[in-house]
Amino acid sequence: MAVDQLDAVFAALADPTRRAILARLAQGEANVAELAEPFPISQPAVSKHLRVLEGAGLISRAARGTARYSRLEAEPLRRADEWMQSYKRFWSESFDKLDAALAAYLREPVESHEPPVDGPVIDTPREDTP
Amino acid sequence: MAVDQLDAVFAALADPTRRAILARLAQGEANVAELAEPFPISQPAVSKHLRVLEGAGLISRAARGTARYSRLEAEPLRRADEWMQSYKRFWSESFDKLDAALAAYLREPVESHEPPVDGPVIDTPREDTP
DNA sequence: CCCTTTCGTAACCGAACGGTTTTGATAACC
DNA sequence: GGTTATCAAAACCGTTCGGTTACGAAAGGG
Known part of the structure; x- marks a missing residue:
């Protein structure tokens, strides 16, 4: 139930374009054209991203005139x-x-009573910020 | 650079099987058979999930004998x-x-569906842009 | 040695994803 | 009323995803 929503939320966040859209909406609501402006993709592509974000509950939308304004919803x-x-x-x-x-x-x-023979059993591969 | 890794992390977390694997690994390392046990999927499918998790840096793996133990890596x-x-x-x-x-x-x-509110582009209450 | 256990890889399949172009609905403007 | 602006929907396309089955490598145990 709630787990299912987590699926959609994480899937929505997996796309950098959608995260950028959320970052933009963190500064205030915007219509589709405004949201599409920074990206080199078509308007329908942005509309699709918005539909995904809405499906995950991350945004809500409301029409005002011919424009449709998106608003950040942080609950998810x-x-x-x-x-x-x-x-x-x-x-x-x-x-x-x-x-x-x-x-x-x-x-x-x-492995009950085996001498730690071969190699480092579990090393700690500390690879910070390559 | 680092953004790319976020892609992989969120994508990895989007799958409930992988989240369950992480939850299991939170209790200690485990081999593939142990990780596959709760799920009705084949062992290669679990191996694939582990490869995705490893690609996102969420786990590390080390071989001990014929077994390969996975370990949670929480840095991502x-x-x-x-x-x-x-x-x-x-x-x-x-x-x-x-x-x-x-x-x-x-x-x-x-007139909108969910929140009855909207206005022109809001002013940012605070500035904390990522 | 063989044989079993453990696991990864390869090849394949259907569905979902991210993008496109085209089309159309609808509100606003002159 | 005609035109323009805004946006969603549909159809299509290549790629990725999550799953399968089949096979192979490699470490132990008898």
Whole structure:
């Protein structure tokens, strides 16, 4: 139910054009032409993106005259962020140590009494910002 | 550069199977068979999901014997969360009041479906453009 | 040695995605 | 009333996605 919406929200956020549209709408509502202006794509393409964003609940739309104004709706973002909270401990400083200990503990029962022979079992590939 | 990685992270999170895999890995590393167990899909399908997650940097993998253990890497999640921070004010308490006031101010004779509000391009309440 | 377990890769398939061009509806302007 | 501006819908196209089946490599265990 709510999980399904997360699908749509994350899928919507996966496209850089749509994220840029959201960034634009964070500064205030805009019509389709205004939203399409920064992008080298056609107007129908932008309309499609808006339909995706609307389907994910990330924007709402209202017609005023011939124009259709889009407005940012942050509630789905709040839910997506809420989902991420469960993982925040994994990138917090305090967890790094706990994680190391826990991982070491979990590593043992897997292969009961085998000497850690071949290679580094689980190394920590720290590849920050290549 | 870094934006590209956000694409991959959000795209990876858009699939419920992959989110479930991450949830499982939050409890400790696991091999492919263990990760595949809860799902009614084939092992190669799970391998594909793992490859997507690895491509997004959300997991790292290491071989131990014939097994290949996956491990949660939360750094991309941190970056995705960081991206969301720019929008947090839109669902925060203080913004709700500001939004309500602004909406009331901008209210005009408009018939729309959801929010009965709109106006010409709003002024940015604060400047925090990503 | 063989044989099993574990897993990745390749080839394929249908559906969804992101884009296009074309067309049409509708409100606003002269 | 005719024209223009704004935008959505439809039809189409190439690519990606999520799944399958079939096969192969490689590490252990008997």
